[in-house]
Amino acid sequence: MSTSVLADIDRLRAPFEARGPLSASLLETLAASPADGAPHLAALTEDVLTGIADPLRDDDVQLTLFLLYAGHYGSLSFIDPAWEWSTDLIAARAALERRFEDTLRRDIQVPHLPPADAESVAAALFAMTSPVPGPSLSRHVAKKATADQLREFLIHRSVYTLREADPHSWAIPRLTGGAKAALVEIQSDEYGAGDLPRMHAEIFARTLRGAGLDDAYGRYIDSVPALTLASMNLMSMFGLNRRLLGAVVGHLAAFEMTSSLPNRLYGDGFRRLGFGPDVTRYFDEHVEADAVHEQIAGRDLAGGLAEDRPELLSDIFFGAAACLAVDGWVADGILAAWQRGASSLRAPARG
Structure with missing residues (x-):
């Protein structure tokens, strides 16, 4: 096998393991061609979220979010840059963010606001x-x-x-x-x-x-x-x-x-x-x-x-x-x- 092919395989290999059905699906998606899209991911995200009480401490949710954000940073070489603005991935990210933010706003106490100076x-x-x-x-x-x-x-x-x-x-x-x-x-x-x-x-x-x-x-x-x-x-x-x-x-x-x-x-x-x-x-x-x-x-x-x-x-x-x-x-x-x-x-x- 040529050096260039081995390099491509190494680039596409995820350096870590899935933590549940959502991150498993996303890792499988990211290993495929961005041209194929991920039309199933948003619905799976909504389905998984229905069974999660605390998204902040849920390994599957947080790994999935981390992977979705990594596509914007370019911090993980196995994620093809063409995935960055995939509407399927953005839809899944939006659903996770809504739940993440709602939980934070519910559970975190904001102090009395001072004057705006x-x-x-x-x-x-x-x-x-x-x-x-x-x-x-x-x-x-x-x-x-x-x-x-x-x-x-x-x-x-x-x-x-x-x-x-x-x-x-x-x-x-x-x-x-x-x-x-x-x-x-x-x-x-x-x-x-x-x-x-x-x-x-x-x-x-x-x-x-x-x-x-x-x-x-x-x-x-x-x-x-x-x-x-x-x-x-x-x-x-x-x-x-x-x-x-x-x-x-x-x-x-x-x-x-x-x-x-x-x-x-x-x-x-x-x-x-x-x-x-x-x-x-x-x-x-x-x-x-x-x-x-x-x-x-x-x-x-x-x-x-x-x-x-x-x-x-x-x-x-x-x-x-x-x-x-x-x-x-x-x-x-x-x-x-x-x-x-x-x-x-x-x-x-x-x-």
Whole structure:
């Protein structure tokens, strides 16, 4: 068999396994020709959703959403680019998103809304994201986590962080004025200001390699639970839907405001177990960078958008609350597993 044929086969082979009938059907569809379409997929999606109580924690739903979003990022080489705007796939994605969003809006409490001016919005966001006492994943990593647990932590983080900044960048062409300038300022730092070795995703890839892990995107998808995928899917849903512009801005604001202090603790935890600068640089970089970014995100980005488009104020705070809730559930699940003496992964990491 020729080298080119082997390369084509490798490109089309999914790097992970289905988690239920919906993801199985989608993986089979993606292995076929886009010209054939997937006319069955939307109806199957609706049928599967009728039997699911909690889509955020359902492995089949979250893997399916992850695959559908991956077609827009180009992050998985086995997905033919011609699938990106397939009306059949978009219809299935829309049905999943409706259920995903409805569940979030039902279960997540949004705080009382402040006036729609930059200072009031920033003050309310800082109040939402202020540190709370008690056990936390970052404190456990700093003081107690084993080397195996730290590698599990990196595996969870790899789903987003190897694509760091990409989900929020969908908002750039949808913003105007000062809010757009603020987002570009933040994202420029995330992408290394044009210097590849300084890109945060690239720094994290070095962290993975330094910890003895694989930096290929998608390598550990089989290992992570639904909620870890849901965290990435949340950002993708907010970023890819123009009607959710306020939510993606609020999400980024909360994300930046809750980054600096935990990353200091994460870095301390890796240093405690003897990992070197090749592993810790990612966390140390975010201690400084995100202390600046949180100010820009709160006042100039979220506050600026609220001033320009006060009708988006509610969604700004919904996005922030969703970030805190979903990422909090992910962290709680990891910590609870470790406290039981169990792995936080749904399946052992391959290799």
